[in-house]
Amino acid sequence: MSESGPAADGGAGGGPADAGGVRSMVQRWKMDGAPARARLLLRALAWLFSLLALVVMASNQHGGSQDFREYPEYNYCLGISIVAWLYATAQVLRDVHRLGSGRDLIAARKASAVVDFAGDQVVAYFLISAMSAAAPVTDYMRQAADNLFTDSAAAAISMAFFAFVAIGLSALVSGYNLSMEALV
């Protein structure tokens, strides 16, 4: 939150051991540079937005035809939100582990960069596809009646779009990392 540097971050830790752990993590953080930090932030945003998308969509059951399970587009959107959330969870945990220990769960740096890039790409394609499929049916229903069901669907679709933006930008950073790997 504050921009006052590692001293302030270290002071935020509880005991001396905590402060040391936080400090070493912050050091690695700084060493990894802006792209790694930006990508972790983008993946955390994608995690948040895909979680919101799946929770809002999965709870969108108001009886009768106002149930997301009645519409294949909404099932698709929910399924892809779950996939995106699992992917973002795995990647955030991997990024945090890498920043904490300095070691990657995937041993080869080049392979790791390729997995990052391919994964971000595929999940971004799935998310834009899912939200594009779910948008028209929502639009048709809102022309007839604007209620809690359609509003919740629109909210879930918007969250899926924000998750797409975050993962798509993360794919750009992964592409940049992949090109940096070519230098090693």
Place this chain on the structure above:
Amino acid sequence: MSESGPAADGGAGGGPADAGGVRSMVQRWKMDGAPARARLLLRALAWLFSLLALVVMASNQHGGSQDFREYPEYNYCLGISIVAWLYATAQVLRDVHRLGSGRDLIAARKASAVVDFAGDQVVAYFLISAMSAAAPVTDYMRQAADNLFTDSAAAAISMAFFAFVAIGLSALVSGYNLSMEALV
């Protein structure tokens, strides 16, 4: 068509000047290597499929409600097919010019690689979005009636999907080229 090398290609040219032009083009072609050839092929495929998508969709007018202009999803799909076709045309012309003259229309190699990568990415996202939006309404209509209108729409959507696959793979090659640029 034949795999017998530059001699056979040179022999296919008309006069001596033609043969020299073809030979020098084939030399550059070989120098640029497999990625450049693969990408030109992928972009030519994307050009073909996006042209088919836009022609099939634009001619899908059979009177009454069987008119693509009645459905916003189909208008979106047509619009994106036109954008993708214009993009593929420009990129194929640029690739051919580059292979013929050895010079790129965009002077800086790094900037050229970034434009390739960003353009392929954005067009791929638009194509998957357009075909995902148009697919559900076609599916609903085909559950009620399976006629020339819905078949043509399905064909146009399939062509847009193939164009997406070609441009998406071209984006991977562009990403590879971008990482090779980092080596220069």
